[in-house]
Amino acid sequence: MKTQTRFMIPALVVMAIVILGPLMWGIGVSFCDWNWAEPNGMDNIRVSGIKNYIEMLQDPLFRNSILNTFLFSFIALAVEFILGMACALLLNSIRNGALLYRTALMFPLMLSDIVVALMFKMLLNPSQGILNRMLMAVGMASPINWVGDASLVIPSLALVDAWWQSGNLTLIILAGLQSIPQSLIDMSMVDGASAFTRFRYIVFPYTQPFIKTAIVLRLIDLMRVFTLPWAITGGGPGRASEMTQVFIYTQGMGKYMRMGYSNALAVTFALIVVVVIAFIQKCWKAEE
Template sequence: MKRRLLMQDMKAFLFILPFFVVYIIFTIFPVIKGLEMSLYDWNLVKKLEFVGLENYQKMFGDPHFWRTLWNTTLFVILTTPTMVLLSLGLALLANLNTRFKTIFRSSFFIPSILSVSVISFLVIFMLQPYNGFVNNFIQSIGINMEPFWMDDKVLSWVTIVMVTLWWTVGFNMILFLAGLQDIPESLYEASEIDGATGWQMFKYITLPQLVPIGRVIILLQILASYKVFAQILLITDGGPGGATRPLIQYIYEVGFTQNNLGYAAAMSYALFFILLILSIVQLKNQKQEEG
């Protein structure tokens, strides 16, 4: 019996072995190699000398690191609560039993399948200061303004946040929509018999049932927002004056422009530990609430 179970385990292992090989080569090995790089003075060609924790000490005294970390954190603060509320609202709208629900679902989700380069260049084209669609529309409704969306700190943040929300809200909407469709219809029927209003059904049935998927969405959004890079690089290039430059862009510049891969690896591990701590705290709070 034991031999038969062992043979079954061996067969199962052979099926998952290709995945493990790929995972080790493209995930585990780069993680270990990155840790080694953070302990060396390492350029694009080779490692030069062992410096120990010197790169990490340099990071704590680097004002550019702290500024880009704050820019990234600000992006998280601006996008996460807005994304959760917006995706929940769109999911409720897409869940309505109307003839337009298919149109709602497809139109809300379509932007999320576009590449970041397409989204970014579309935004740049629409927000041009003199002949862009947005500024022409503003002037056509009687507002005599010519906003320079990429040259103002506040407008640059507004642009980045709005683009990110429009581009990624569809994915989170699908998650909320799946959660809504998993709620038993019998709960609403029973509450309707008891005389509950629509708001009471939403408050005491819908929201509590969506708490688990809501936690997942919040965690995923925080992690994704801390890794923001491409749309900011393509739209504002971190400007004006570094006001929107995120941490990953700074890591990229240090590693591939300043040719200092060791210091870039050290900052990458700092970001990794920040995300790890946030994930642990979120999962711990979830277990405490469920327990």
């Protein structure tokens, strides 16, 4: 055995114990009935084949949670991309005080998810939240039911996520912008290229790999959203903001204790995320 390989063994063993083991266990449990809410349910695990997966396919609430998650992810990603790009371009062009602005824009990233969620739960409270009070102070006629109206709740949550996470995209795109050779920009300016032309033919192509990386990372993160809907709306009103991770948690440890079913949902959702990301990357490759 090569020396390099021997050095890898401890890391591989640790990974097998903390990642591969639980993963295989989770997949195995997804083919079992394991309901902790039954008498002595924790000790009573029975193989049930694909029963959980059949139930999942017939479960309208699971489908609802996936649609909610996709809608949330799409809106949040679009807003975050626009904000992230705009902020990165602005930061790249600022010469004085760039560090101050950059720190200010990155500040929300330093907050933990539960802090953001509880903060916005208070801010968005329709009757007592400061956001509606401020809007009404400047002339809005009646309070907006940000998280109590089924048609508004997902956009509201997406905006919260955008406030919190746009800095992520800003950071990555800014790194891309700073990798563009200054000589290229200077030459284009000498040639009389407009700002839009420079963006289209120099900035965008140079930053594209960074943008793609950022989009993939954010999309994975967005699709596994949990804390914001769990803490701000509890999935409501009704099921209007119930995201897949919240639904999975509710079926398992969070409420119903149906560990087998919960694992089947988790395995399936992980596959869905992989398929979505693979599809996007395939589309990008086809474009190239």
